[in-house]
Amino acid sequence: MKQKNFPVHSIEDWEEAVKQSLKGRGISTKDTYENIALKPLYTVEDIDQTKIEQIPGTGFHTRGFDELGRKQYGWKIAQQIKKSSWEDLYPMLQNFMQRGQETIVFDVDQVDDFDQINFFDLKGIEFRKVPLFLPTKNHFKGLLEKLLRHPEKENINGFVGTDIISRKIAKGDIVNLDDRELNEWIIQIKQADNEFPKLKTILIDTAPYHNAGANAIQEIAIALAESIFYIESLKDEQWEPERIAEKLVFHFSIGANFFMEIAKLRAFRRLWSTVANAYQLPKEYQHVTTSAETSSLTKSILDPYVNLLRAGNEAFAAVIGGIDFLHVAAFDEAYAESNEFSARIARNIQWILREEAHLSKVIDPAGGSYYIESLTNEIASKAWELFQLIDAKGGIIDVLKSDWIQDEINQVLEKRQNAIATGKQSLIGTNVYVNLAEPITFPAEFHKHNANTSVNRLSEPFERLRKKSYQLEQMGVSPHAGMICLGPLKDHKARADFATGFLASGGIKATWSKECMNIDDMQTFMRETNYSYYCVCGNDEVYQLFLGKYETWFSKNNRKPIIDIVGNITTELFSQLKNKGISGSINKNQNRIEKLTALLSLWEVE
Template sequence: MSDQLFSDFAPMDKNAWAKQAQKELKEKFGSATSWDVGSGLRFNSYATYEDLDAEKVAAMQQCQKKVPGWLNVPELEFSHPLQTNLALKNALENGADAALINLGHNALSQCEFPKLLHGIRLTDTPIYFQTSENPEDLFSHISKNASYYLKGGIAFDPVADWMRYGKSFETRIESVAAVLTRTKNMREFRPVMVETHVYHNNGADPVQELAFTTAATVTYMDHLTDAGISPLGAFNRMLFSVSIGTQYLTEIAKLRAFRFLLRNISRAYALPDELSNPFIQAQTSSFYSSTAAPFTNMIRASSEAMSGTIGGCNALTVSGYVANAASPNDLSGRVARNLSSVLYHESAFGTVADPAAGSYLLEKMSIDLAEQSWSLFLDIEEKGGLVECFERGFIKEELGRSLTQKIQTSQNKGIMVGVNKFTEPGEDTDLLIKNPPQTESPFLSHDKSLSECFKSRPASL
């Protein structure tokens, strides 16, 4: 039987495949068989065993997640302590494993944590709190009536906040170090977030996104170890939060490449591989969401969530299809929460730790993306590190160039339903302003969607 099988399906080399693809795709051959990722990196849509370096593949696979599955972590907007408590309990009773509560700009005293967390055991259920308040103050509030061991953490990135608004990050990192000291036995409580969102939502391509976030990780490692925190304690207690975009295969490779980059960092600090366990939260992108045709966001979120889970995230946060609206509704949140459950239970994505392993194409994409990102990271380090590069304008210039390319691609040939095509009547999707006024602000603009870029983003940040 095996001889017959192989005679029916003889091996095909790349040249034979290209000829067949060109015959079938005709004029679409060029655009369908390769695509630009950015930063000089281009992916082909077909790879063979001969394209791979066995040692590099083994190294990529070795640093991937070893335990199947992920946490379903919906995001909840804080409104009132009792109302948010009811929403939290409802989510946990209907598929959520944890929760991310966005406290917004509310003062910690207004949150009334005993009411907010009534009936929730932080020993059993990880709850992440998103706020720009002092981390040590927040921990004091949430631990006051809790047990000795807490799960969850603080979903706040002081360095990213500094890039957006110019608020000093040094004192906040000192506060993070204080919380790390107070919680040294709470291995599942993560008091600081390292996010890609600030770069992703300002137009970063995947190479930039990974390189800048890797540089941010080193920034935190240096500050926290200088404050007396052990390198292993600092590394394993970070919450790495990654925006997942619409380029399905690229985003899978991005997450796998990120784990490879983090392995390089942990080894640079002489941490044992078997003890270094970065915790990665994948979050569906708000940059590619449509404000004019919100139901298309469900389709985009499905693709993004699949990329996140196949790429090996530890936690998944799916944004609702009207998450960008002024008042997200209950159905939007329910669909988002159920999407993670369907992928886990019905699609069986939660049964394999590294579903992408062994795919020639995804292995090559992961390796190429990691190598290109590492090269840019080293360039940042040679220039003095992330903080120095941001203060000199390097980060902003890089993001501005990438954002302009994204908008021009969307104008010329890239169709996104509800963003630049098939929008609602009266929706303004004017093309990019040719000669925008220049801003003297050194800080990054607030996070926006791509559709908003057509109306308000300048050609350079």
């Protein structure tokens, strides 16, 4: 065996193997929301090996800021606790600190009784050893005032801060250069620097842009543009760039595209190093803290345990990409406050990645991958181009004022929403593989403090449909469809399965007929079920066979329910069927939201 070698195969060999496997269909590229054409196979020819960084902590830091790769223990586990009451929150935080939490972190803005927050309540936590991680939109000044009263204030380290640009844009507002808020923020940054020299206070938060639909390229370009704004603003206060860089924390949301998110973080470090070099920052000042949270955009209240898998995938990408702090969303975060169970499971995702997958012991696991290195290069190139365009248009404030960058992000959001609505992108348990037996919690008013923020969960249109069908059931009107299965199982199963799943994503249950071999079988099934809506399922040949018989049956039937045909059939055949009494169709190219909304109106009328 030691004398044997694997044979070397060319791209053409792989393409031929794929064609045989796919029965003649060739391989093709796949376009992403970043307008990057992903190839199905990457080879050494896709990268310039002379330009790949070999050692972390060198060059443009693509492989990490630390010379030895990761820190000894990897990233910090920063599970953000969400509670509306401080009385409920602080004992929970102390409990979590004993069970794997590594930072003092909670959602400051969700605490309704902010005045009751008292860091003296956190018994047994040494601020010298445990870092803070407290991003906030509304209480930056208040947090600093509370920390000033703490006896260990000289030992306080970690991060407390706000991003006034993304905070205001999330509420539909824009920072003004002579804004009182901006001046107050600068005063608070300077005060914090004097009182808490070890504390980082300047946040660049791209999560609002991500949750509004932005792609990876837009997130990086905006992060860089915001960093330029803050550096220049504080330079006017006689701060040196290296002093400002020491206070920076970049925060990202991590989405569902695993390899894209890894490459996003790697490309960001490369481009930030480019900015740092432009400001002539010494190498030791180029290391900035990066934190991440799993995406809100991808989460659903439908089949919520699937959120565990989504969060695990996103956390995995964040760790491989090389972050310093990580929050993994609990599976119920979209509709409920933190509880012991959901928070523990989310926290343990990180412990599994660290202790069982040993990801804290590997230096840049993605380094050298033809695919990821190529993707990193392409993202970096496109993000730098967009950053330069933002700069040419006057910087981040000017492009926000003109609505240009918002329009760019909205275009990406529309593509995402359309892909979900048409089934081109799957949300398991939401638009495919729906489990109608799964109990659903429809929140009334959760996250009141976020009522004006731009979080567009992709599942929300389907959630509204399911809520509508649930309300109809509560009123005694059960949305139910009959599947008229034409011919033997092999002739109708594929389309009947598709239609059943299609309807289930709107909360409409399906009942299959037996194998209908003639019009009498159809009539018997419809008479026994007496539904308002039916789907005819079969292959094109069966549809043709039954074509001449529909009209006779419809002419004799006084009750005329809505009947759709299932499948991407020819326009000519559909026209003929429609003339015989078929109302419409269900097929893969449809906007499911529009179709299901129209169908549910049938039962709403009832």
